[in-house]
Amino acid sequence: xxxxxxxxxxxxxxxxxxxxxxxxxxxxxxxxxxxxxxxxxxxxxxxxxxxxxxxxxxxxxxxxxxxxxxxxxxxxxxxxxxxxxxxxxxxxxxxxxxxxxxxxxxxxxxxxxxxxxxxxxxxxxxxxxxxxxxxxxxxxxxxxxxxxxxxxxxxxxxxxxxxxxxxxxxxxxxxxxxxxxxxxxxxxxxxxxxxxxxxxxxxxxxxxxxxxxxxxxxxxxxxxxxxxxxxxxxxxxxxxxxxxxxx
Ligand code: 6GU
Numbered sequence: 001x002x003x004x005x006x007x008x009x010x011x012x013x014x015x016x017x018x019x020x021x022x023x024x025x026x027x028x029x030x031x032x033x034x035x036x037x038x039x040x041x042x043x044x045x046x047x048x049x050x051x052x053x054x055x056x057x058x059x060x061x062x063x064x065x066x067x068x069x070x071x072x073x074x075x076x077x078x079x080x081x082x083x084x085x086x087x088x089x090x091x092x093x094x095x096x097x098x099x100x101x102x103x104x105x106x107x108x109x110x111x112x113x114x115x116x117x118x119x120x121x122x123x124x125x126x127x128x129x130x131x132x133x134x135x136x137x138x139x140x141x142x143x144x145x146x147x148x149x150x151x152x153x154x155x156x157x158x159x160x161x162x163x164x165x166x167x168x169x170x171x172x173x174x175x176x177x178x179x180x181x182x183x184x185x186x187x188x189x190x191x192x193x194x195x196x197x198x199x200x201x202x203x204x205x206x207x208x209x210x211x212x213x214x215x216x217x218x219x220x221x222x223x224x225x226x227x228x229x230x231x232x233x234x235x236x237x238x239x240x241x242x243x244x245x246x247x
Contacts, residue, residue: 001103001156002032004074004082005145006067007112008049010035012142017149025159033149034074038062041069050115059116064125067111067118071126074109082107083128085148086118087141091130094148096171098131102148103155110148112141174227176220178211210236217241 005013013035018026025031042049043065050060075081083105092098102108111118111127123130133144153159181192195207213233216223217240224237 001030001105001153002034002078002107003110003149004034004036004078004107005110005112005142005149006036006038006070006074007110007142007145008038008062008114009112009140009142010037013146016142016146021159021164022150022153025153025156028158030156030159031153036070036074038066038070041073042066043069053116057116061116062113062118064119064122067122068125071109071111074107078107082109084109084111084126085129085131085145086111086113086123086127087132087144087148088113088130089132089135089137091132093135094131094133094144094151096151099148099151100155102152108152110141110145112145114140174216174223175212176215176223178208178215209233213237214240218244 007013013033017023017033022031026033039047039049042063048063049066050062053059053061071084083102085102085108087110131144131148133147138144154164181196185192185197193207195203198204213229213236216227217237221241229237
């Protein structure tokens with residue numbers, strides 16, 4: 001997976017993604033990351049990349065020319081037209097399924113906007129996907145691009161080892177993760193649930209599955225319709241939901 005991030009703040013992208021699991025994936029060449037400085041492509045003699053909006057209004061608009069030329073340089077380098085993701089609160093809200101789908105691409109281009117927006121004409125020309133990371137407003141697209149790159153990279157084969165495996169975590173099966181405990185057995189007067197110390201593997205698995213169901217029912221009942229539950233588990237979940245509403 002090769003990421004190409006078109007941005008006015010390349011150091012933000014370079015500094016933000018070179019640590020921990022992604023840092024290791026970069027070292028191992030499982031992913032690559034190129035931060036393309038849009039300003040390097042401006043033809044303006046003062047190196048300007050933005051201007052006032054036609055029709056008036058607050059703020060500045062990023063101009064089409066440097067963004068288009070930065071994109072064209074990436075296209076020429078890789079030899080085909082890749083998917084181009086524009087980060088915007090107006091886009092489709094990012095989720096785990098989208099991360100899995102994007103992880104199948106060979107290259108992904110991220111276009112990070114700033115100021116009041118980007119000239120619509122260059123968006124029409126190059127963007128294939130508009131994506132938001134949630135219903136709140138950020139100052140620019142860099143953090144959303146980094147969030148997406150993190151979520152996509154962990155779906156790329158071999159980025160996670162067995163321990164970190166993508167298969168057993170929150171959103172697997174559309175259920176939330178069960179609670180975890182480590183040493184010591186008693187901390188601040190609180191005991192680890194005894195079943196986890198019992199050494200009885202089947203009972204541990206049963207307890208963890210119940211905890212996942214309880215957590216999902218209480219915290220994210222909206223996920224349950226997509227979860228794959230047995231008939232017994234559906235009854236169990238209905239009881240939790242009924243009990244909660246009874247309180
Ligand atoms: Cl993708 N961009 C900006 N600027 N704000 C956001 C966002 C994106 N997603 C949520 N808020």
